[in-house]
Amino acid sequence: MLKLLRPAVTRVLTPLGRALARLGISPNVITVIGTLGVTAGALGFYPRGQLFLGTLVITFFVLADLLDGVLARMLGSGSTWGAFLDSTLDRVGDAAIFSGLILWFVSTGERVLVAVSLFCLVAGAVVSYAKARAEGLGLTCDVGLAERPERLAVVLAAAGLSGLGVPYILAVALWLLAAASAFTAGQRIVHVYRQTVPT
Numbered sequence: 001m002l003k004l005l006r007p008a009v010t011r012v013l014t015p016l017g018r019a020l021a022r023l024g025i026s027p028n029v030i031t032v033i034g035t036l037g038v039t040a041g042a043l044g045f046y047p048r049g050q051l052f053l054g055t056l057v058i059t060f061f062v063l064a065d066l067l068d069g070v071l072a073r074m075l076g077s078g079s080t081w082g083a084f085l086d087s088t089l090d091r092v093g094d095a096a097i098f099s100g101l102i103l104w105f106v107s108t109g110e111r112v113l114v115a116v117s118l119f120c121l122v123a124g125a126v127v128s129y130a131k132a133r134a135e136g137l138g139l140t141c142d143v144g145l146a147e148r149p150e151r152l153a154v155v156l157a158a159a160g161l162s163g164l165g166v167p168y169i170l171a172v173a174l175w176l177l178a179a180a181s182a183f184t185a186g187q188r189i190v191h192v193y194r195q196t197v198p199t
Contacts, residue, residue, distance in 0.1 A: 013063070017070040027072040031086050034064025038093040046100030047107065051170075052163025055156050058097060062152060065090065087132065090148065094124055097155060101170075116174045123181035124151055130188040143191045146180035154180075 020030070038061045045054025065086070072082060098121035105113040127144060134141035146154075158173030 013067050013070045014074075017067060017074050020067075020071055025071070027068040027075070028082055028085055030064050030068040030071060031082070031089055034061045034068065035089040035093050037061030037064070039096040042093075042096040042100035043103075046097075046159070047103035049104055049108075050163065051104075051159045054100065055160035055163060059156055059160075062093075062156070065093075087128075091125065091128065094128075094148070094152075095121060097152075098124075101155075101159065101174075113171055113174060116171075116178050119178045120151075120155070120174060120181055123178065123185055124148070126185045127151075127181055127188065130185060130192070134188070134192045139192055139195050141188050141191055144184035144187050146177065146184045151177060151181065 038058050041054050041057030041061060045051070045057065068082075068086060072079075098117050102114055102117045102121075105111075105117060127146070128148065131141040131144075154173050154177050158170045162170035
C-alpha cells in the first residue's frame with residue numbers, strides 16, 4: 001500500500017542522494033548508519049518511556065532505508081551484497097523497535113502489551129521470512145496486507161502519538177498490527193502453496 005508513496009519520497013530524497021554521491025559515500029554505509037540510528041533511538045528512548053522523542057529519532061533514520069536505494073541507483077552500484085545487507089539489517093531495526101516497546105511495557109507492568117508486542121515482532125519476522133524464502137526458491141511472494149512499510153508506519157505513528165499523550169492509541173495499534181501481521185503471514189503461505197501444490 002505504502003509502495004505508492006515511494007516515487008514521491010524518492011523525488012524528495014534525490015537531491016540528498018546526489019550530495020552523498022558527490023562525497024563518495026557508499027549506499028552500504030547509509031544502510032549501516034540507518035540501522036545503528038534506529039537501534040539507538042529505539043533502545044535508548046523507548047524503554048524510558050520517551051516515545052515521542054524516540055519516534056522522531058527512529059523516523060529520521062528509517063529514511064536511510066529509502067536513501068540507500070536512491071543512492072545505489074544513482075551510482076549504479078546496486079549489488080547482491082547490498083540487497084542482502086539491507087534486508088538483514090531491516091530485521092535488526094524491526095527487532096530494536098519492538099524490543100524497546102517491550103522493555104517499556106515490562107517496566108510499566110503491562111504484561112498483555114508485552115505479549116502483543118512480542119507477537120508483532122515474531123509475526124513480522126515470519127512475514128518477511130516467508131517472502132525471502134519463497135523468492136529464494138524462485139517463487140513470487142509479493143502479497144500481503146501488512147508489509148514492512150505498513151508495519152513500521154503503524155507502530156511509529158502510534159508510539160509517537162502515545163508519547164504526546166493520546167490514550168490507548170498504542171495498545172489499539174499493536175492489537176491491529178498483530179492481527180494484520182498474522183493475516184499477512186497466512187496470505188503469503190497460501191500464495192506459495194498455490195504456486196507449488198497442484199489443485
